[in-house]
Amino acid sequence: MSQAADSGLIHTFFNADIVRQTSPMVMEAVGQTIAIGVLVIVAGILLGTALATWRFHTQSRVLRALIVGYVDVLRAMPPLVILILVYFALPYVNISIGSVLATFLCLSVILSAFIEECVWSGIMTLPKGQMEAARSTGMSWWQSMRHVILPQALRLSLPQITNRCIAAIKNTALGSVIGFAEILGSAQAASSDYANPTPLTLCAILYIGLIYPLVLASRYLEHRAGIR
Amino acid sequence: MQKKIILEAVDIRKDYGDLRVLNGVDIRVREGELVSIIGPSGSGKSSLLRCCNLLERPTAGQIIFDGEDITRDTVNINRVRQNMGMVFQQFNLYPHLNVLANVSLALRCVGKLGKAEANAVAMEALTQVDMAHKRDAFPGQLSGGQQQRVGIARAVALNPKIILFDEPTSALDPELVSSVLAVMKSLRERGMTMLVVTHEMGFARDLSDRVIFMDGGVVAANDTPDVIFSSQGNERMRSFLSRFLNER
Amino acid sequence: MQEILDTFFNPAVAVQVLPMLLSGLWMTVKLAALIIPLGLLGGLALALAHTQTRSRKVRIAINLYVDFFRSFPQLVLVIFVSFATPFIGIELSPVVALAISFMLSTSAYYCEILRAGITAIPAGQTEAARSTGMSATQTLRHVVLPQAFRNVLPDLLGNSIEIFKGTSLASVLGMSELLYSAQSAQSVLFNPTPLVLAAAIYLALLWPAVRFISALESSRRAQGG
Ligand SMILES: Nc1ncnc2c1ncn2[C@@H]1O[C@H](COP(=O)(O)OP(=O)(O)OP(=O)(O)O)[C@@H](O)[C@H]1O
Numbered sequence: 110m111s112q113a114a115d116s117g118l119i120h121t122f123f124n125a126d127i128v129r130q131t132s133p134m135v136m137e138a139v140g141q142t143i144a145i146g147v148l149v150i151v152a153g154i155l156l157g158t159a160l161a162t163w164r165f166h167t168q169s170r171v172l173r174a175l176i177v178g179y180v181d182v183l184r185a186m187p188p189l190v191i192l193i194l195v196y197f198a199l200p201y202v203n204i205s206i207g208s209v210l211a212t213f214l215c216l217s218v219i220l221s222a223f224i225e226e227c228v229w230s231g232i233m234t235l236p237k238g239q240m241e242a243a244r245s246t247g248m249s250w251w252q253s254m255r256h257v258i259l260p261q262a263l264r265l266s267l268p269q270i271t272n273r274c275i276a277a278i279k280n281t282a283l284g285s286v287i288g289f290a291e292i293l294g295s296a297q298a299a300s301s302d303y304a305n306p307t308p309l310t311l312c313a314i315l316y317i318g319l320i321y322p323l324v325l326a327s328r329y330l331e332h333r334a335g336i337r
Numbered sequence: 338m339q340k341k342i343i344l345e346a347v348d349i350r351k352d353y354g355d356l357r358v359l360n361g362v363d364i365r366v367r368e369g370e371l372v373s374i375i376g377p378s379g380s381g382k383s384s385l386l387r388c389c390n391l392l393e394r395p396t397a398g399q400i401i402f403d404g405e406d407i408t409r410d411t412v413n414i415n416r417v418r419q420n421m422g423m424v425f426q427q428f429n430l431y432p433h434l435n436v437l438a439n440v441s442l443a444l445r446c447v448g449k450l451g452k453a454e455a456n457a458v459a460m461e462a463l464t465q466v467d468m469a470h471k472r473d474a475f476p477g478q479l480s481g482g483q484q485q486r487v488g489i490a491r492a493v494a495l496n497p498k499i500i501l502f503d504e505p506t507s508a509l510d511p512e513l514v515s516s517v518l519a520v521m522k523s524l525r526e527r528g529m530t531m532l533v534v535t536h537e538m539g540f541a542r543d544l545s546d547r548v549i550f551m552d553g554g555v556v557a558a559n560d561t562p563d564v565i566f567s568s569q570g571n572e573r574m575r576s577f578l579s580r581f582l583n584e585r
Numbered sequence: 586m587q588e589i590l591d592t593f594f595n596p597a598v599a600v601q602v603l604p605m606l607l608s609g610l611w612m613t614v615k616l617a618a619l620i621i622p623l624g625l626l627g628g629l630a631l632a633l634a635h636t637q638t639r640s641r642k643v644r645i646a647i648n649l650y651v652d653f654f655r656s657f658p659q660l661v662l663v664i665f666v667s668f669a670t671p672f673i674g675i676e677l678s679p680v681v682a683l684a685i686s687f688m689l690s691t692s693a694y695y696c697e698i699l700r701a702g703i704t705a706i707p708a709g710q711t712e713a714a715r716s717t718g719m720s721a722t723q724t725l726r727h728v729v730l731p732q733a734f735r736n737v738l739p740d741l742l743g744n745s746i747e748i749f750k751g752t753s754l755a756s757v758l759g760m761s762e763l764l765y766s767a768q769s770a771q772s773v774l775f776n777p778t779p780l781v782l783a784a785a786i787y788l789a790l791l792w793p794a795v796r797f798i799s800a801l802e803s804s805r806r807a808q809g810g
């Protein structure tokens with residue numbers, strides 16, 4: 110490729126002027142994306158772990174089936190469909206929630222379903238003797254769960270949980286479809302304002318900068334799990 | 338007149354990085370012979386065997402098989418291996434295939450036999466090891482001894498000129514060992530050439546034509562079982578043998 | 586109550602939009618049938634290259650590729666490929682843009698899964714096959730890959746479900762697949778029933794698959810494997 114064409118490519122895809130002009134807007138979006146991502150992860154893990162614990166605790170078959178149904182439904186439906194359903198259908202019954210809240214709620218609920226599955230599978234992998242040993246020392250069911258079962262189950266499924274959290278963060282980009290000005294949304298807006306793809310390039314770089322470390326962390330966790 | 342040499346290792350050396358595990362090993366196996374290799378753990382017995390069919394490339398030296406130097410780069414090793422079977426300590430049966438398919442796979446892939454023909458040959462080999470009745474079972478459903486007999490059938494089915502055994506009974510519960518040894522004995526009676534790494538001293542003493550004692554990556558002794566087991570060898574060999582013989 | 590039913594589960598609207606949604610579904614299925622095999626083939630090629638090569642550089646390059654595309658939200662990739670390429674004079678049709686962006690990222694995921702499956706097969710399996718004279722390729726085809734595929738089947742299926750769900754992103758490019766059809770019906774008829782119906786169709790299609798994976802995983806857990 111000739112040098113002229115080369116600098117032409119950079120001029121188009123990574124125009125320094127446009128980077129300068131649009132970066133305040135895009136950087137603000139980065140903050141929002143990180144904030145929503147963290148909140149989604151916290152809510153998803155808490156809710157998912159609670160559901161798995163509940164499923165393990167309850168004697169009621171109906172309740173267990175309901176939890177499994179909740180998990181299955183959320184695993185079977187595309188996140189974008191859920192998001193659009195919540196955002197565009199609820200106003201018909203006069204419930205109107207903003208795009209940020211809708212994104213947060215949907216992604217948390219979806220993540221909780223996947224986390225429930227991971228934690229449940231961790232609990233099931235543990236030998237039965239763990240609970241029995243804990244109970245035999247006089248600990249209550251909840252104490253055994255809190256101090257013996259859950260720590261091990263979470264640790265066993267840590268690689269899968271990490272991957273699910275990464276997926277949840279990536280899904281924040283779906284918020285752009287319902288008008289949440291997260292990174293992708295603001296980049297698209299800027300890109301059409303300036304008739305130049307630089308903001309999109311910036312967006313891609315930002316996402317990769319944000320998520321690549323997490324992917325490396327998950328690789329490390331998988332590696333460690335493989336050694337054990 | 339002496340029988341012709343089937344397998345010959347000439348001055349084999351093998352290094353793993355800085356670690357030299359074989360340091361100039363020479364062995365010969367003649368047609369119809371059963372040669373046992375004994376020696377302490379880590380002395381290089383498995384490495385030598387794996388060099389013979391080039392599962393490991395020797396660092397230096399030659400392997401002459403049936404008159405041909407197979408360590409040359411131009412040799413088609415897959416063709417050579419059809420004629421040199423191997424039986425593994427851990428059996429290494431294919432868990433996704435049933436017994437018959439385990440034995441017939443190579444016949445179809447390598448021997449280019451049709452399905453019916455390959456199955457017929459495989460059944461013949463399974464009959465020899467007394468496993469024909471389990472043709473439809475999967476490896477996971479068999480005992481260790483049964484799995485190892487299938488492993489032997491897999492090697493036998495290709496009608497090789499020699500079979501290499503790497504501690505074929507070491508992974509077995511004691512009561513299962515004899516069935517595998519019986520199969521090996523019957524193979525010998527049929528004239529199969531065998532090179533056997535083993536810790537079964539009784540087997541080595543009673544059935545071998547020659548016994549090779551390896552120690553520290555070299556052949557420390559190579560003689561008839563009578564000589565080897567009459568404890569005339571060096572100090573290390575005597576202490577090695579006494580440990581085994583006292584166990585019995 | 587009646588009002589809620591009329592709003593979200595309006596039978597008249599449902600009947601009216603069903604043909605449209607079904608043709609959207611047909612598009613969704615066609616997209617999945619294009620994208621999933623492409624990703625699987627790409628992933629298999631990468632996994633084979635990664636596990637069979639002697640070159641460290643190739644392995645590092647593949648790791649970089651995989652991690653790079655695992656870090657990319659699918660939608661960002663789709664948008665980037667379809668909206669950025671016209672600036673350098675390449676006009677990709679939406680299908681092509683979608684296929685390229687999905688192939689890039691889904692092959693990374695499939696590669697990870699298959700690589701894990703292949704490396705988990707004990708070396709003794711390959712040695713046994715090679716000792717009978719089978720070539721490296723025959724060994725892969727008849728001994729290693731069948732076992733690897735079987736062992737990672739739940740993960741492969743799970744990933745394929747994710748991709749099937751991901752085809753809904755095509756709506757953003759204006760391709761009239763299931764979600765897009767539902768959205769346009771909803772905005773024309775001022776009624777959310779089409780969206781509910783679309784969700785129900787996804788559910789009906791994918792729930793059995795999700796159940797199947799869960800059952801497969803728990804039966805493998807029971808076998809201790
Ligand atoms: N792939 C390898 N990489 C590095 N070192 C190896 C490898 N294979 C074997 N070794 C080393 O080579 C030496 C000889 O090993 P080998 O397996 O040949 O011994 P052996 O006589 O068969 O012992 P055993 O009776 O325990 O089977 C050992 O020190 C072992 O640690």
Ligand SMILES: [Mg+2]
Pocket residue numbers: 382383384503504
């Ligand atoms: Mg050994």
